[in-house]
Amino acid sequence: MESQEQLHWLALSRLPACSSAIRRRLQAYSQNPEEILQAPDQAWVHAGASSALRSARRRCASNLNHPVWERARLDQDCLQAQGASLLALGKKDYPALLARISDPPPLLYVKGDGRYLSLPLLAMVGSRRASAAGKRNAMEFARLLAALGLGICSGLARGIDAAAHRGAISDAGKTVAVMATGIDKVYPAQHIGLAQEISQQGVLVTEFAPDTAPRRGFFPRRNRIISGLSLGVLVVEAAQRSGSLVTARLAMEQNREVLALPHSIQDPGGRGCHQLIRDGAALVESVDDVLAEIGSLYQAQRELNGDICSANDVDVGVPVHLQNLYERLSYSPVSVDDLVVEAGLEPAKVLAGVVELELLGLLESRGGLYMRK
Numbered sequence: 001m002e003s004q005e006q007l008h009w010l011a012l013s014r015l016p017a018c019s020s021a022i023r024r025r026l027q028a029y030s031q032n033p034e035e036i037l038q039a040p041d042q043a044w045v046h047a048g049a050s051s052a053l054r055s056a057r058r059r060c061a062s063n064l065n066h067p068v069w070e071r072a073r074l075d076q077d078c079l080q081a082q083g084a085s086l087l088a089l090g091k092k093d094y095p096a097l098l099a100r101i102s103d104p105p106p107l108l109y110v111k112g113d114g115r116y117l118s119l120p121l122l123a124m125v126g127s128r129r130a131s132a133a134g135k136r137n138a139m140e141f142a143r144l145l146a147a148l149g150l151g152i153c154s155g156l157a158r159g160i161d162a163a164a165h166r167g168a169i170s171d172a173g174k175t176v177a178v179m180a181t182g183i184d185k186v187y188p189a190q191h192i193g194l195a196q197e198i199s200q201q202g203v204l205v206t207e208f209a210p211d212t213a214p215r216r217g218f219f220p221r222r223n224r225i226i227s228g229l230s231l232g233v234l235v236v237e238a239a240q241r242s243g244s245l246v247t248a249r250l251a252m253e254q255n256r257e258v259l260a261l262p263h264s265i266q267d268p269g270g271r272g273c274h275q276l277i278r279d280g281a282a283l284v285e286s287v288d289d290v291l292a293e294i295g296s297l298y299q300a301q302r303e304l305n306g307d308i309c310s311a312n313d314v315d316v317g318v319p320v321h322l323q324n325l326y327e328r329l330s331y332s333p334v335s336v337d338d339l340v341v342e343a344g345l346e347p348a349k350v351l352a353g354v355v356e357l358e359l360l361g362l363l364e365s366r367g368g369l370y371m372r373k
Helices: 003-014 020-029 033-037 041-046 051-062 067-082 114-118 132-147 160-169 189-201 218-229 243-253 268-278 287-304 306-311 320-328 336-343 347-359
Strands: 084-088 107-112 121-126 151-154 175-178 203-206 232-237 257-260 363-366 369-372
Touching: 003 020, 003 033, 003 067, 003 084, 020 033, 020 041, 033 051, 041 051, 051 067, 067 084, 084 114, 107 114, 107 189, 114 203, 121 132, 121 160, 121 218, 121 243, 132 151, 132 160, 132 232, 132 287, 151 160, 151 218, 160 175, 160 189, 160 232, 175 189, 175 218, 189 203, 218 243, 232 243, 232 268, 232 287, 243 257, 243 268, 257 268, 257 287, 320 336, 320 347, 336 347, 347 363
Parallel strands: 121 151, 121 232, 151 175, 175 203, 232 257
Antiparallel strands: 084 107, 107 203, 363 369
16 A cells, blocks of 8 residues: 555544544445545535534545644554554455455554455454463464464453464464554553564564554454454453353354364353353364364365465475376365366376375365365
């Protein structure tokens, strides 16, 4: 995004009482922020702008020394100092899954590689006061899923969130941390080092303007982005009153998959997971259970974002002579006949290949159908 366009987006975001809902309607009017600021008054009326906001907009549009511009220039300086960028709703680089929710953020502030927001992502969330077992589970699931090419999305909080992020990056996987603060403020402060690692190996993202401190009401807003970016939400450990259950509810409203790990019946810290399972969430005991729920969605998003995904594939040790066949396999079962057509090989070679891949532990057979492990 060019500097002048960025400055105009920042000015638009700093207009007093110009809510996210109003800005989304204005962005439907035009994808050019300068045109939005100069738009006829009727366009602002149609977007729901009050008379006070319309008056402020006119003063801002006609006076480059208006305080809104001063604030926007400070924001731009902050983004430059942070090495951060800006993504606007409706633009090509804005994550497509997030754009489809009912209330997508008009702007995203991004630190790291913004392309990772369009990777197939799985949200992993849970208690801040997680048990040692819960944190171990989060790290191990995140590590294994990231090794398969799934990005791990979470909220940078203590407990399960932090364990999931650390598990993903422990073996060169990708992770997305959605913040409830400005891009220049890390909460909790003890995660400053973790946030720095994530910005180098994944991406930090927020809808909140620079210099925004955390507030209680910001966390549910953050949660809708966590689920909105992801194919599904895995709740690792949660009590019956938990913000993680809010994320799960948002995921259901956004038509995302909801999954949960079972927990000890002796520990009330996991009763929220049991409630989710009773309500229809998929019970997860292994990585295979996760892939069984989101495998087809995962494969579809990989195909839509092939350049990004292939650039971040992990070497799973597939012999060169089997790579063509292995690439045709997904996490949904397929028949030998389908593989013959897809790979363009003779049936005998496909049968020999799937046997070799099975012996290598890279696929499994289910009733004569084959899928990746």
